[in-house]
Amino acid sequence: MKHLQTYLLLIVVSSGLILAKRRRISFMNCQSAKSIRNLATTTTALTKIECSVICLNDPECLSASFCKADGGYTCQLSRFYADGGCSQFAADGDCSLTAIVNPCENGGTFFPQNRTCQCVDGFVGDYCQRRYRDCTETPQSKHSFIQPLESDYISEIYCEYHPLHLKRLTPITTYMLTFSGNFTRTWQSMRQGIPLQSHYYFLGLENLHQLTKQGVYDLWVFLMDVGKSAGSIRYTNICVDSEAEGYALHWDHIESENFGSYDDNPYMDGFGGVGDVTKNINGARFGTYDNDVNGCAGSKGAGWWYNPLGCTMLQFDPDGLSWPVNRTGAVEIEQINIVKLVLLPVYWYVEDDLVL
Structure with a gap:
């Protein structure tokens, strides 16, 4: 399965107007895959981007499965942290998965339980992005x-x-x-x-x-x-x-x-x-x-x-x-x-x- 790392910044989605908090988080995209571990909540979403925003705004979400369902799509949130690699998720042709990956720069350590970075000496910022x-x-x-x-x-x-x-x-x-x-x-x-x-x-x-x-x-x-x-x-x-x-x-x-x-x-x-x-x-x-x-x-x-x-x-x-x-x-x-x-x-x- 292919995966692509993208960045979700501040996203506005019409129909309900979902606003992501002002943060930068790296996401890994896995086609034809879904998370089956540490499932949290399931909600509806119109697009995969909207599902990603819902995950971003949930402090406990580390991956989200956007799946076809009767009459529409669902967004299923999970607390499972894969740390990169789509192979750790289940194959499912009706789903597309987005998962948070380590956003920390300059040698920072990522703590998935609260989605924070611990910076090495010399760097600061939410993602250790600057000196x-x-x-x-x-x-x-x-x-x-x-x-x-x-x-x-x-x-x-x-x-x-x-x-x-x-x-x-x-x-x-x-x-x-x-x-x-x-x-x-x-x-x-x-x-x-x-x-x-x-x-x-x-x-x-x-x-x-x-x-x-x-x-x-x-x-x-x-x-x-x-x-x-x-x-x-x-x-x-x-x-x-x-x-x-x-x-x-x-x-x-x-x-x-x-x-x-x-x-x-x-x-x-x-x-x-x-x-x-x-x-x-x-x-x-x-x-x-x-x-x-x-x-x-x-x-x-x-x-x-x-x-x-x-x-x-x-x-x-x-x-x-x-x-x-x-x-x-x-x-x-x-x-x-x-x-x-x-x-x-x-x-x-x-x-x-x-x-x-």
Whole structure:
């Protein structure tokens, strides 16, 4: 007996208007065959497609026999799972059978008793049809491959489960961009990202671009200086442009969230969002010493977003970044022991990711 694998998506059948739930299920078709095991219910149907829809909408149905009967046709549902192959069904010239087969992709395991898929690490979705989109879907604190929404770009990143979300002690999965580290890197290195090494990690400009295309993210800069309480700056709704646009950085506004000795005025101006226009990096392009778009990266010696008017007021050295402060109108450079940048997912633009 011949069999053919087809996909039943969203089907509307006239005369009674039977709607299949919005799911993708693989069906195997067996001509001149019927199921005689684990029979459930029998109903009427006008076509084989309608019989398949009835089976799809019944959570216990795994195969359906569409058979000729006196004055019409019947649709007989069965809980028998054949896992492929028409030979496991009985021959019957008056029937045509449709049976659910494993719909799970990318190595997923199918559980016929509740028609669900268990995905292997790295894939999600009702049918394991896609990779993780960002760290909110990955196991905690590990390397994972991600593929942002509507992107062909697949990359390996490090995801960290962060217990502190500003003032709220709410666990949140985040991207760890970097602790203080050496930013004297090539354009290609900053573009691709820097693997985790001695608490130093950079997500990569292309990853930032692809991720911020798929939804809303905030950038949280966490500061800690020995002998002081921690403080942070949050850039809301950030966007990183494409490589052709110099991976320019944009955001809606800056929020200061301080935990002790830091106050707003000393740091807000130095973080490139308010005050002196020569230090504003909203819309600034990224530069490195080997791709110095505005003459700043060469003199500073490190890759960063630079305002060409003042090349920002950041100071770089092999140990990391020194963030500027602005006290009573005078600009000073203050060494920060730990600078940690975290990308916080807020929401995706598209939540329904079923592949139909």
